[in-house]
Amino acid sequence: MADVLQEKQVFTTGEVAQICKVSQQTVIRCFDSGKLNGFRVPGSRFRRIPRDALITFMKTNQIPMDQLETGKKRVLVVDDDEAIIEMFTDLLERDGRFEVKSAKTGYDAGIITEQFRPDVMLLDFKLPDINGNVVCRTIRANPNYKHMQIIIISGVADPDEVAELKAAGADDFIRKPFDINAVINRIAELVKVA
Amino acid sequence: MTVATQPKPVSALAGRERAELILSHIDQLPTLPITVARLLSVTSSEESSARDVVAIIETDAALTAGILRTVKRADLGARSDDMTVARAVSMLGFRAVRNAVLSTQFFGVFSNHDGDETALADRRELWRHNLGVACLAEAIAEKAKVGCAPADAFVCGLLHDIGKIALDSCLPKSYRRVIESARSTRRCICDAETELFGLDHTIAGKRLTSRWGLSPAIVECAWLHHQGSEMLPTTLAAPELVKIVHLADGLARAKGVGYSGYTGETDTTGVAADLGLSTQDLTAITSSLTARMSPLLELIGLDSEDCLDHADSGELVEQQLRQINAKLLEENEDLTFRLAFFHAIDRFVQNLGDGMRLSNVCEAAARAVADTIAPDGALCWFVTGNSTNIYVASACRGAPNTRATVLEPLDFAALSETSRRQRAKVGHYTTAFEVENDLWQQVVGSPPRDQLQSIALAGDTITGGLLISLGDAEGRADRYCEEGCRALASSIATAAGAARGRMSAEETAEQVVELNRKLQSAQSEMLRMRSMAMISEMAAGAAHELNNPLAVISGRSQMEFARATDPDQKQAFQTIIEQTRRASEMVMDLMRYAKPEKPTPIIQPVAAILEAVRAHWDADASAIGDRLSVDLKDSEATVYADAGQLVEILNHLVANAIMAVGDNNGNVTLASAPGECGDAVQIIVRDDGCGMTPDVVEHAIDPFFSHRQAGRGRGLGLSRAYRLAEINGGKWRIDSSPNAGTSVVVELPSRKNADSDR
Structure with a gap:
């Protein structure tokens, strides 16, 4: 039920x-x-x-949400690289605290966000259709998603670009390649799961 | 010898009446001197008459003196003290003496004049003509075998134009008009005479000779000498003489001996043929003329300019000659002085070579002027319109070298002003101004012996001057030759203008070359920047593309590492993780090289930076320990740069130096020194390692260039350090040669200024 x-x-x-x-x-x-x-x-x-x-x-009305939620945090992985998506999915599901969905384009990311209402979005900066900063800004413009955390994960580490992403509403930036434990800890920290 | 009072003006009378009046005047002319009359009577025989002639001459003291003077002048080797008329006659020859006496006497009769120089000159020319005709007639009579005595022919020739002389003596002013009229309208003088007087000189001559009771031959010659032989009356006493005189008259006119007014052409060949003379005969006759005439001219004094008083004519001539000579000398000197200016121009132009610069023109001018005009030396100076320099050159005669110098701007103003004032005041040539005198002393070294003369050399864009010392020649300094100066000045100024034009063309060309060079360097810099931008772009792309697989490799390895229990497996995963990190770092380095972080420069002590670097290497496990030393020359020195980046620069350099030193126990020194330009400081990383060849030095800062064996180092260290030094406003230099160690000198601003604040 x-x-x-x-x-x-x-x-x-x-x-x-x-x-x-x-x-x-x-x-x-x-x-x-x-x-x-x-x-x-x-x-x-x-x-x-x-x-x-x-x-x-x-x-x-401060009614507990237990009946509406599974207790797992929803994570949307947005990346055009299949290997990255698979790795994150594998990693996060294996952890047990997360429910994972993925999108390969900015457009998909929008649709899936609407349905899946992720708690955290792992967003690659370079996407085939639109750049991560645009996705970031669009989400932040919608008050329904004000609780959503956005972590940019990118191979590009230009300090200017990082600064711009933060300004667009990203909550954190993690450079590829990364320490997997550091990434999971950071997600858990942001969505307040033990 | 004066003309009788005229009752009425001649021109107011009618033709016939006038003629009669004039003839009456002629009748009043002085009678023939007794000497002449007697001489004419003894012409028949040369041999028997010599004595008579001598006797006749000796009765006339003036004549005697004249003859003796002629002998003396003729320089016949006779001593003057024992000269007698008899000896003179025997030396000169009877004929010459007789002719001379006759000529003198006739000339004497008509030598009245009223001081009218032109009239006098005309009279003299007329006498020349008469003498010429007389001599020619004599010569013709000798040549032509027609039975005429040469002596008679001479007399007839001498007196043939007596009519003109008679008319001139009677009416000198009117006769001048006749001559003028005949000359200007180029018509026969007889017509002009008839028009004015009602009779011509032939009629007058006939009348006068008749009255004097001269022989019919003389009368006929005076009357008919213009008639061609076919026109002569048949009843003549001496038709041959008339023909001879006619021919002589024609020859004299043809030869231009004297002047007697135009009478139309004479058919000399026709008359000569009539007298049995060939063309060769005529030529011989004509060519003997000078020899025959000269002694007579001398005797009468017609050979000199002013000869009225025969007795004194020689002295007069000498005196005048002296005056003329003195004047000529003066003019000559003046001309020489003027000519010197043109010689100077000539020399100057010779001195000018191709492609002369203003300084060369200056020297050429000084040299040329010193060699020609100014014995004491010359100084030429130029200022240019847009320059504060003055070219000065001086030269002295005899001294082979020209001294050239460039003066201070201070003098420029004063000289420029001087030049302007000169132009405004006196044109080209003036006494030197004080500032110019100073200039002379400054450059030549000694004061001029005489007053300095200054010639302004001024054009539209050139001002300058020429100073000359004319030496101590009397009065030369006061001489003035404006044309010479102007010509000289414009020659020099023109050359200077051309030189300046050429120089400015050269300057322009040089500027163009310089600009081209700058443009080229800007282009290569732009090219470098563009390739830098391309590298940056490429590195960014590579970072994204490479980091994704690296992230997957690394992530999966980390997951497997966590699950693995076998230590070997764990180690293998650890290695994979480590190598992916290294690969990723390499990509990041390249990106940072292409697009370094913006520096945040601060002023800091060099000492602190060097100590920080040493501390870094002391702490490093691979460090060479005490082989890294700091040599701080100026402990107060500061550097204006991004602290972190500066340390990074030095770390890269030290790392490189350590690699160069290798295991050879070499040393690495960190030193500082004052910068080459003002507010700069040098930081030097020196090693005594293996050094580099020039080829390696050239490529030392290229990314991924490594002269070491492959696999040792990434080859980005020096490139990165160079980029960082560059963005911190620094320059660097690598001093290295194989086996002599390497010094990398990084020069950075020591304090904040506009240039370094990038």
Whole structure:
């Protein structure tokens, strides 16, 4: 059950009651009073709550998120180099604390971010379609992702470029090649996992 | 001998009336001197008459004196004290004496004049003509076998134009007009005479000779000497004489002996043929003329310019000659002086060679002027319009060398002003100004013996001057030759202008070459910068492309290292991790070389930097320990550079030096010294290692260049150090030769200034 809920994007008032561990009536009251944003199914009176609105509602009212999340931190690896993606996926999944998805282009990175809502993005600076700094800036322009951490991982180490990436909103910069332990420790530190 | 008072102006009377009046004047002319009359009467026989002639002459004291003087002048070797008329006659010959006496006497009759020089000159020319005709007639009579006595022919020739003399004596002013009119309109003088007087000189001559009671032959010659032989009346007493005189007249005119007014051409050949004379005869006759005439001219005094008083004419002439001579001498000296200027120009032009510079022109001018005009030396100076230099050259006659110098700008202003004032005031030539006198003393070394003369040499862009000392020749300093000076000055100024033009062309060419050189160096610098940018770009690309696989290799190895339990396996993974790190470092080095970090320069003590480097190597495990020493000359010296980068530079150099020293127990010294230019300091890394060949030195700073065996070092150290020194405003120099060690001298700014603040 919990696994299903974690994948869903739109919830019924019953599901929201289950996740928030309150009665369905409370949920309906909150929905009707506007405290919980959502919509009614066209042609009926059924209420539906999108995942965003639910998360906002839960964070606002300090309701524990355990039912909505797996407990693992989501990491999106954006790199055009398959070997790098495979290595990071292998590394992070083997660690056990992370759930990993990957994207090979800036465009893919955008789409997957929307669905996967990663906690951390490992972003290569040089991408086939757009550069990492643009991806970085676009994400930072959206308040929905203000909690997302971005770590630039690049073979380029021009101090000027690093400075520019930081200004674009990157939380850290790690140069390739790297010490794998240092990278994992840094991710864990940023997303506050033990 | 004066003309009687004229009752009316001649020109106011009608033709016939006028003629009569004039004839009456002629009648009033003095009668023939008795001497002449007597001489003419003894012409028949030479032998018997010599005594008579002598007697006749001796009755006339003036005539005697004249004859004796002629003999003396003729320089016939006779002593003057025992000279007698008889001896003179025998020496000169009867004929010569008689002719001379006749000529003198006739000339004497008409030698009146009113001080009109032109009239006098005309009269003299007329007498010359008469004498010439007389001599020619005599010669013709000798040659032509027509039975005429040469003595008679002489007399007839002498008196043939007596009519002109008569008219001139009667009416001198009118007769001048006749001559002028005939000369200017080039018509027969007879026509001009008839027009003005109503009669011509032939009529007047006939009248006068008749009145004097001369022989019919003389009368006929005076009357008919212009008539061709075919026109002569048949009743003549002596037609042959008339023809002879006619021919003589024609020859005299043809030869231009004297002047008697134009009368039209005479057919000399025709008349000569009539008298049985060939062309050769005529030539012989004509060529004998000078010999016949000269003694007569001398006697009468017609050979001198002013000869009215025969007795004194010689002395007069001598006196005048003396005056003329003195004047000529003076003029000659003056001309010589003027000519000297042109000689100077000539010499100057000779001295000028091709491709002369202003200083050469200056010297050439001084030399030329010293050699020609200025015995005491000459000084030439030039300033140029856009220069504060003055070229000065001086030369002295006899001294082979020209002294040349360049003066201080201070003198330039004063001289320039002087030149300007000269031009404004007196043109080209003046007495030297004080500043020029000073210049003379300064350059020549001794004061001029005489006043200095200054010639301005001024053109549009050139100002200059020529100073000359004319020496102590009397009055030379006061001489003035503006044309000479002007010509000289413009010659020199023109040459100077040309030289300056050439020099400025040369300068321009030199500047162009210099600019080209700079451009070339800028281009090669640009090329270097561009290749630097390319390397940077390439390194950045390489860093990305290489670092990805390196990251994968390294990452996977780290994961396997963590899982591995076998120590050998662990070691193998460790090696892989280490080598990927090294490979990555290499790429980073290349990138940093191509695009170094921007330096943050500060002023710091050199001593501190050197100590930091030594400490670094002391701590290094591979260091050579006490073989690295610091030799600090000036403990106060500072350097303005990025501290970290400067240490890095020195570390690279020391690393290189250590490698050069190798295991040979060599030493490495870190030293400092004052920079070659002002605010700079030198830091020197010296080793006594193997040294480098020039070829290696040349490529020492090229990236990845290593003359050592492959695999030792990455070859980026010196390149990187050079780049860092460069961006810190430094220069460096490598002094090295094989087996003599190497010194790398890095010169950096010692303090902050505009140039070093990059």
